[in-house]
Amino acid sequence: MAVTEIAPKQQKQNKGKSAFREWIDSVLFAVIAAAVIRWLFFSAFVIPTPSMENTLLVGDYLFVSKLHYGTTTPVTPLQMPLTHQYIWGTAIPSYLEWIKLPQYRLPGFTDVKRGDVVVFNLPVEHPETYSKYSNVLPDLHPHPVDLRSNYIKRCVAQAGDTLEIRNGQVYINGEAQPVPFRMQNEYFMSTTTAVHEENVFRKNGITDFTPFTETFNDSTDSNDESGYIVKTTPALAQKLKTYDFVKRVEPLYLSKGLKEPFLFPATNLTNWNKDNYGPLIIPKENGTVVLNDLNTAFYADVIRYYEGNEHVTLKEGKLLLNGKPLSQYTFKQDYYFMMGDNRHNSADSRYWGFVPKDHIVGKAVFVWMSIDPDPTNFFNKIRWERLFRVIK
Incomplete structure (x- = not known):
């Protein structure tokens, strides 16, 4: 029996993507990849002020590892990718607060330790506290916890430590601490x-x-x-x-007993200054403090604004929960005390208090580029000796 070959149906040829479509796809992929890397692994930062000199200089570009302490999940998901607080070059917020998610921290390699150079979100940009610190930090604005300004300082005391500064020397639990090699x-x-x-x-x-x-x-x-x-x-x-x-x-050191204005905490119960400060116990998760007048001055803002508590108020120097006085308090997370290496030119924890663990961004690892903002000549613009310097 003769058979006749049946011709296959002619299939429509798929049109190739246009050059513009390929360009859009490439850009979209790059943005998504960069956003994921920036969130999960590391971020690049530039040093804008001299508060960490001479460890870090104005114009240093550095990589900050999110893996060391574990990255945190976004609290404010409605945000333009690869921005922080504002759309580039404008004063237009880059985020919307219509949706707020609970924050979680992924597992990290280690915890924040004394001596680490740490990037964190500035706690006092909390909507209830930012106006109190305008004398120290004049350009503060309220932002969500994950979008507060990035600061970089050295951790000098970790949760549970007793901090004291005597004539410029930091003591932890009564022991003098090593001075950073390039501290100024x-x-x-x-x-x-x-x-x-x-x-x-x-x-x-x-x-x-x-x-x-x-x-x-x-x-x-x-x-x-x-x-x-x-x-x-x-x-x-x-x-x-x-x-x-x-x-x-x-x-040059300020004399002991000479009270410095605008220092943390804002109370007449202490006569501290930047060179003679403390003793002060750093809050620790599950640590309990008795809320006497002095401890209330130390920890009132922590308890009211950074612990997720509701219905806690401060009245006439007393903390109240649902209108009833609190006699003691157990902290829900760890806190840290941060100071700049340029000890007489740093607006740090001595002026605005503790850094909560949920504000920690990452560990500063190394300088990958350094540009002198005020070079003696064009050929000295790049500080070649600082490239790929490990941060210690």
């Missing part, structure tokens, strides 16, 4: 003549210096002196002493 302090440099700033200060990497045109009188010498107030490291302070026109270089 404030010094008075007494000189016999005016200094050539380029040859003395900038050549040694000192960018923060102020001529002291009036007379300077310290607590140990009745002779009037003039010179410069400089912020630098102990090693460079020793080097400055070797110049023949330098009479002496001495660290």
Whole structure:
């Protein structure tokens, strides 16, 4: 029997994607991939202020690991990808607060430890607290917890520690702590003549210096002196002493008992300053404190705003739960005390208090690029010696 081959039905050929469609798909894939990497693994940050000098300089670009402490899930999911608070170059918020999700932290390699350089969301951008700190941080605005401003400081005390600062030296649980290698302090440099700033200060990497045109009188010498107030490291302070026109270089510390304004906590029960501070116990998960007048001053904001409590109020210096006085309190999460390495030029926990664990973003790992915002010439714009420097 003869058979006839049946011709297959002619199939419509799929049209290839247009170049524009391929470009859109590529951009969309790149945005999604970048957003996932940025959320889950690491983020890139730039240092805008000198609060961490000389460990980190203005213009340093660094990678921050989210894996070390575990990344947190978004609280504010309605957000434009690859933005933080505002749409690039505008004052238009990049997020909507129509939906708020509970926050969870994924498992990490480690917990925050003393000495870690940490990026965190600034706690005092809470809607109920930001206005209290306008004298210290004048440009504060309220934001959701996961979209508060990113700050970078060094953890000097972890949950459960007792912190005290004596004459600029940090003590934890009564023991003096190691000083960060590149930590910067404030010094008075007494000189016999005016200094050539380029040859003395900038050549040694000192960018923060102020001529002291009036007379300077310290607590140990009745002779009037003039010179410069400089912020630098102990090693460079020793080097400055070797110049023949330098009479002496001495660290500057505020005297114990001299109360500094705008310090945390805002109470008349302490007479602390940036160089003589504490003792202060850092809140720890499941740790309990008795709420006397002093502890209420220390922990009232923590209990009211960062612990997820409702119906807790502060009246006449007393904490009330549903109108009844609280005599003690057990904390629900860990907290940390953060300080900048530029100890006399850092708005840190000494001025606004504790950092809750749910505000921790990640650990600063290394500097991948460093650009001098004020170079002596174009060829010195990139600080080559800082590239791929591990942050310690």
